[in-house]
Amino acid sequence: xxxxxxxxxxxxxxxxxxxxxxxxxxxxxxxxxxxxxxxxxxxxxxxxxxxxxxxxxxxxxxxxxxxxxxxxxxxxxxxxxxxxxxxxxxxxxxxxxxxxxxxxxxxxxxxxxxxxxxxxxxxxxxxxxxxxxxxxxxxxxxxxxxxxxxxxxxxxxxxxxxxxxxxxxxxxxxxxxxxxxxxxxxxxxxxxxxxxxxxxxxxxxxxxxxxxxxxxxxxxxxxxxxxxxxxxxxxxxxxxxxxxxxxxxxxxxxxxxxxxxxxxxxxxxxxxxxxxxxxxxxxxxxxxxxxxxxxxxxxxxxxxxxxxxxxxxxxxxxxxxxxxxxxxxxxxxxxxxxxxxxxxxxxxxxxxxxxxxxxxxxxxxxxxxxxxxxxxxxxxxxxxxxxxxxxxxxxxxxxxxxxxxxxxxxxxxx
Numbered sequence: 001x002x003x004x005x006x007x008x009x010x011x012x013x014x015x016x017x018x019x020x021x022x023x024x025x026x027x028x029x030x031x032x033x034x035x036x037x038x039x040x041x042x043x044x045x046x047x048x049x050x051x052x053x054x055x056x057x058x059x060x061x062x063x064x065x066x067x068x069x070x071x072x073x074x075x076x077x078x079x080x081x082x083x084x085x086x087x088x089x090x091x092x093x094x095x096x097x098x099x100x101x102x103x104x105x106x107x108x109x110x111x112x113x114x115x116x117x118x119x120x121x122x123x124x125x126x127x128x129x130x131x132x133x134x135x136x137x138x139x140x141x142x143x144x145x146x147x148x149x150x151x152x153x154x155x156x157x158x159x160x161x162x163x164x165x166x167x168x169x170x171x172x173x174x175x176x177x178x179x180x181x182x183x184x185x186x187x188x189x190x191x192x193x194x195x196x197x198x199x200x201x202x203x204x205x206x207x208x209x210x211x212x213x214x215x216x217x218x219x220x221x222x223x224x225x226x227x228x229x230x231x232x233x234x235x236x237x238x239x240x241x242x243x244x245x246x247x248x249x250x251x252x253x254x255x256x257x258x259x260x261x262x263x264x265x266x267x268x269x270x271x272x273x274x275x276x277x278x279x280x281x282x283x284x285x286x287x288x289x290x291x292x293x294x295x296x297x298x299x300x301x302x303x304x305x306x307x308x309x310x311x312x313x314x315x316x317x318x319x320x321x322x323x324x325x326x327x328x329x330x331x332x333x334x335x336x337x338x339x340x341x342x343x344x345x346x347x348x349x350x351x352x353x354x355x356x357x358x359x360x361x362x363x364x365x366x367x368x369x370x371x372x373x374x375x376x377x378x379x380x381x382x383x384x385x386x387x388x389x390x391x392x393x394x395x396x397x398x399x400x401x402x403x404x405x406x407x408x409x410x411x412x413x414x
Contacts, residue, residue, distance in 0.1 A: 006254040013053070013247025020085060020244040021049040027088030045088065049244070052081045056249040082245060089237035097211075097233055105210035111201060118194040125187050134181035141174045309354045312337050319364045320381040327352060327375035333382050 028045030032038030055078040062071035131137070144150065149167040153159055156168035211229060218228045312334050331348050338345040346354070352375070356368060367378040 002254050006251055009251025009254070010248065013244065013251050016240060016243040016247050017050070017053050020052075020089065020240045021046045023092045023240070024049040024085055024088045027091060045084070048081045049085050052078065052085055052241075052245045053248050055081070056246060060249075078245075082241060085244075086237055086241050089240050090233065093233045093236040097229065101210040107201070108210070111198075114194055114198055118191060118198070121187050121191045121194065125184060125191070128180055128184050128187075131177050131180045131184065134178055134185060137174055137178040137181055141171065141178060144171050144174060307354065308338070308341075308343060309334075309351070310358060313355070313358055316383055317380050318383055319366075319379060321379060323381040324376045324378050325381055327377065329382065330355070330377065 024045035025042040028041035028043075029038045032041050055074050059071055059074040059078065062068075062074055144167075147167070149164055150156070150171070153164045153168060156164075156171055159165045159168055211225070214225055214229045214232060217223075217232075218225045221228070316333055316337055317330075327348075331351055334351060335345045345351070364379060366380050369376055369378060
């Protein structure tokens, strides 16, 4: 499960880094005057973005090794590339948001204009009087003009009597109805065209405002719409840059949870110890030929510490009643011990937890207390330098013969 989480984290960080690098490349590409300069600046910007994700590893490695000049240089370089990448991300996010909101605003404006134009055309149709189709009215007018009265009145220009007046009035009514029918046909064609344009937008969503997200947040928070939009642009840029800068470092931390627990391989230790025991016993017999034959010595069963913490406790810590040692001093001595043993020290919180779980820690009745914001261990102390040198000179003998059975110069003289 730990490996699956790590792999998923690395994959997510890779996506964020790819998006951020693409933004940087486009930002640098737009700065060039010629195609060559554009590609050159684009590649440099993408490389700077990749360096942004690697610098955290270099920075903490330099701090761990106490190389402060490299740590300062890494921190300064990280701030520079992060600032450059942030500017490109801000520009890209702002431009993209403005384009999207502008498109939505244009769609909403066009849609509202079409709706208003359709309503005006439909209202105009409603105001027109009742009429027959234009073709029918034209046919009736054509028949009326074939009558004798049309020629008698010279096209209704001369009206000598009542009969001719009624005839001309009927002809004028037909002509007015024809004009209404023709205009209604034009308006109906326009209404059909507007409806067709509206039907083409039926598959898309037309919003009432250009930026609904910013509008909702502005109404909820009571802030200005422009301020909210600026905050949203900044949020996108920060998400991409911080995620791509620290994503790999955070995702790979799951593989450092148990550093130091499996570095010791005790499988071949008993065999080497037995061989060394026989060699040392033979050397002692040759150096003391006058002494009686040594009695068989029962070789104590050696137990190799399971973890580095147990080894450190046995080699660098001793029981001392009434003495206190701070957790910081204990951890610094542990780091020094790891450097001497060429091992990778674990983090301070994990060291404190593992140290408190030791069996020898509980057997020696060590008390852990916290006062003044500092953690102290009562009942133990760190071994002095002289004691460490003496134990290092006898470390082979300690692993071969127990201290109670070892022959010292004083016992030999006795």
